[in-house]
Amino acid sequence: MITSRDNSQLKQIHKLQRKKERDSSGLFAAEGEDLIAAAEAAGWTPETLLRSGEDVEPELLDRVSSLGSGARVIGVYRQRWSEPVGDVCVYLHGVGDPGNVGTVIRAAHALCDGPVILGPGCADPYGPKAVRASMGSIFARPPARTAFTELRGFKLALDGGAERTLGDAVSALAAASGPAQPSVVLCVGAERSGLSEPLLDAAEAVGRIPIAADGPDSLNVAMAATVGLYELRNRMAANV
Amino acid sequence: MITSRDNSQLKQIHKLQRKKERDSSGLFAAEGEDLIAAAEAAGWTPETLLRSGEDVEPELLDRVSSLGSGARVIGVYRQRWSEPVGDVCVYLHGVGDPGNVGTVIRAAHALCDGPVILGPGCADPYGPKAVRASMGSIFARPPARTAFTELRGFKLALDGGAERTLGDAVSALAAASGPAQPSVVLCVGAERSGLSEPLLDAAEAVGRIPIAADGPDSLNVAMAATVGLYELRNRMAANV
Numbered sequence: 165m166i167t168s169r170d171n172s173q174l175k176q177i178h179k180l181q182r183k184k185e186r187d188s189s190g191l192f193a194a195e196g197e198d199l200i201a202a203a204e205a206a207g208w209t210p211e212t213l214l215r216s217g218e219d220v221e222p223e224l225l226d227r228v229s230s231l232g233s234g235a236r237v238i239g240v241y242r243q244r245w246s247e248p249v250g251d252v253c254v255y256l257h258g259v260g261d262p263g264n265v266g267t268v269i270r271a272a273h274a275l276c277d278g279p280v281i282l283g284p285g286c287a288d289p290y291g292p293k294a295v296r297a298s299m300g301s302i303f304a305r306p307p308a309r310t311a312f313t314e315l316r317g318f319k320l321a322l323d324g325g326a327e328r329t330l331g332d333a334v335s336a337l338a339a340a341s342g343p344a345q346p347s348v349v350l351c352v353g354a355e356r357s358g359l360s361e362p363l364l365d366a367a368e369a370v371g372r373i374p375i376a377a378d379g380p381d382s383l384n385v386a387m388a389a390t391v392g393l394y395e396l397r398n399r400m401a402a403n404v
Numbered sequence: 405m406i407t408s409r410d411n412s413q414l415k416q417i418h419k420l421q422r423k424k425e426r427d428s429s430g431l432f433a434a435e436g437e438d439l440i441a442a443a444e445a446a447g448w449t450p451e452t453l454l455r456s457g458e459d460v461e462p463e464l465l466d467r468v469s470s471l472g473s474g475a476r477v478i479g480v481y482r483q484r485w486s487e488p489v490g491d492v493c494v495y496l497h498g499v500g501d502p503g504n505v506g507t508v509i510r511a512a513h514a515l516c517d518g519p520v521i522l523g524p525g526c527a528d529p530y531g532p533k534a535v536r537a538s539m540g541s542i543f544a545r546p547p548a549r550t551a552f553t554e555l556r557g558f559k560l561a562l563d564g565g566a567e568r569t570l571g572d573a574v575s576a577l578a579a580a581s582g583p584a585q586p587s588v589v590l591c592v593g594a595e596r597s598g599l600s601e602p603l604l605d606a607a608e609a610v611g612r613i614p615i616a617a618d619g620p621d622s623l624n625v626a627m628a629a630t631v632g633l634y635e636l637r638n639r640m641a642a643n644v
Contacts, residue, residue, distance in 0.1 A: 263503075271627055274619040301620050331638055374637065379514040380541050387511055387630040390623070394631045397614065398571055 166220040169227065173212050174220065177238055178228040183288050190243050192290035195235040202300025203239060210239035230292035241303075243290050248308035248315065250278015251347050252396055255315055257363065258285035258354040259385055265289050266297025267386035268352075273301035275393035281308040281315070281349070312363055317347030321359055321367035322392055324375070324382055330392060333371030334399045345400060350392045355385050406460040409467065413452050414460065417478055418468040423528050430483050432530035435475040442540025443479060450479035470532035483530050488548035488555065490518015491587050492636055495555055497603065498525035498594040499625055505529050506537025507626035508592075513541035515633035521548040521555070521589070552603055557587035561599055561607035562632050564615070564622055570632060573611030574639045585640060590632045595625045 166174060179185040180193045191211060194203060203210065216222040216236045226234030248255075254272050259265055265280070265287045272280045280289070287294055289307045318341070320333060328336070337348065351367060353359035364370055373383060373391050383391070406414060419425040420433045431451060434443060443450065456462040456476045466474030494512050499505055505520070505527045512520045520529070527534055529547045558581075560573060568576070577588065591607060593599035604610055613623060613631055623631070 267624055267627065270620055270624060274613075274615045274623050277616065299620060299624075304618070304620070373514075373634065375514045376517070378544070380510055380539060380544070383514050383630070384507055384510060384539075384626075386624075387507065387627060390627040391631060391634045394613065394634070 166214070166224060169224055171224070173214065174224060174228050176212070177214070177240060180240065181230050181292060183291060186243070186288060186290055191240055192243055192295065193238055193240050193292065194295050195229055195231055195238050195292070197237055199295065199300050200237050200239050203241060203303045206303035208241055208303050210241055212240040214238050244306040246279040246306045246308040248279065248281040248310040249347070250276065251345070252276035252393065252400070253278030253281055253317070253347070253349045254389055254393065255281045255283060255312065255349050255351045256286050256389070257283040257312065257351065257359055258357065259352070260285060260287050260354065262287035262291045262294035263297045264384065264386045266294035266302070268389045269294070269298040269305065269307060270301040271386065271390040271393055273305045275390070275397050278347075279305055279308045281310050283310070283312055285354070312351070312366070315349050317349050318369070319349050319351050319367040320392070320396070321351040321364055321370045322373065322388055323358055323364055323370050324372050326370040326372040328369070328371050330371035330373050330395050333369045334395050337369055338399050348396060350389065350396060352385055352389045352392065355382055406454070406464060409464055411464075413454065414464060414468050416452070417454070417480060420480065421470050421532060423531060426483070426528060426530055431480055432483055432535065433478055433480050433532065434535050435469055435471055435478045435532070437477055439535065439540050440477050440479050443481060443543045446543035448481055448543050450481055452480040454478050484546040486519040486546045486548040488519065488521040488550040489587070490516065491585070492516035492633065492640070493518030493521055493557070493587070493589045494629055494633065495521045495523060495552065495589050495591045496526050496629070497523040497552060497591065497599055498597060499592070500525060500527050500594065502527035502531045502534035503537045504624070504626045506534035506542070508629045509534070509538040509545065509547060510541040511626065511630040511633055513545045515630070515637050518587075519545055519548045521550050523550070523552055525594070552591070552606070555589050557589050558609070559589050559591050559607040560632070560636070561591040561604055561610045562613065562628055563598055563604055563610050564612050566610040566612040568609070568611050570611035570613050570635050573609045574635050577609055578639050588636060590629065590636060592625055592629045592632065595622055
């Protein structure tokens with residue numbers, strides 16, 4: 165039973181709240197029984213696993229938790245990175261909010277076979293908020309990292325200003341490719357700035373999610389990515 | 405210029421972080437220039453508007469902010485509640501996370517004409533996190549409050565265990581109703597518990613969002629609602 169706040173494992177867990185520490189160590193922390201169970205279900209072995217009241221005094225574990233409410237269990241794991249390939253993947257560009265990054269990782273786990281590919285300017289998917297928002301999907305489907313120019317397959321970009329709707333863009337893709345479906349990367353930019361012109365020009369297709377005329381300027385990036393994946397999944401399944 | 409922390413307006417703003425105070429006063433606070441601009445664009449007049457450095461000393465405004473980073477402007481507004489009617493509305497049941505409630509308010513603003521209708525067990529849409537997550541859509545489309553049994557129109561429930569897919573359920577609805585489309589309420593329950601059996605039985609149709617076999621148990625409730633609204637919007641537009 166750990167009874168000192170100077171314990172090296174506790175100190176490490178606390179430090180892993182910082183991106184610099186995660187980058188240099190290649191580790192990250194997951195808090196709470198649901199995440200620990202998701203890690204185990206996906207076959208991940210923790211480097212460290214501390215249970216409150218069993219391995220460590222509860223108030224000491226609470227001190228290093230990233231949750232305001234404290235944690236009953238915290239595990240430390242080694243980061244994994246997937247290859248950026250799949251029948252359908254998602255590419256995020258400049259998505260700096262960790263909650264959105266984690267939510268898209270969960271949506272991709274639900275709706276496509278490939279990973280979430282993180283381009284420049286994205287939040288660290290192994291930060292506490294992103295891990296939590298992934299609801300454990302980060303263990304089942306670790307993210308990938310690649311530049312836009314390195315993406316393989318048919319790039320379908322979401323853009324609020326596109327002429328074609330998302331549905332029309334996906335239909336065109338399905339019709340053009342026929343039974344031999346190419347791999348598709350759904351490309352989504354940050355909420356306000358979106359994808360830059362050069363990236364949009366380099367995409368094979370661009371589509372917009374139709375929004376009410378009196379509606380907001382945009383959808384949340386996680387919502388947009390989820391709708392894009394849903395549409396791709398539906399239309400490509402219909403085309404098989 | 406307010407220079408005392410005992411100022412009654414500052415005290416009120418601070419108290420409005422608590423639901424009890426919001427309920428008893430019928431007021432709420434919105435922080436940040438984007439939200440204040442959204443309120444103004446939607447024609448809301450603040451009861452109080454304090455700008456940092458103009459109306460109040462910056463450190464005093466920061467002290468009553470619900471944001472860790474402080475706020476440059478905070479407005480106090482009177483809550484508004486919509487009638488629970490529209491061609492398409494969303495009904496939330498037991499959705500206790502304020503971020504999800506706010507995100508669905510934003511999605512409904514983008515994708516349907518009716519309000520978000522809050523049933524029992526939902527987070528207060530006028531709490532700071534919900535207001536922020538709505539990105540200002542709460543001003544353009546104030547929520548409604550009604551019990552499930554009082555909902556008018558065709559109730560389409562989302563349920564992970566439904567036999568029919570969401571797409572099939574919407575197609576059936578569109579086909580059954582023909583050109584005279586009924587108003588539709590998309591009903592969504594909490595992430596884990598979902599909608600109870602009696603509610604599902606009382607819905608005119610139940611559909612599931614198809615999720616990969618090796619995927620997570622469910623989608624985030626805001627993602628599910630967004631996909632449901634997108635599908636309804638697309639199919640009903642195609643049927644016109």
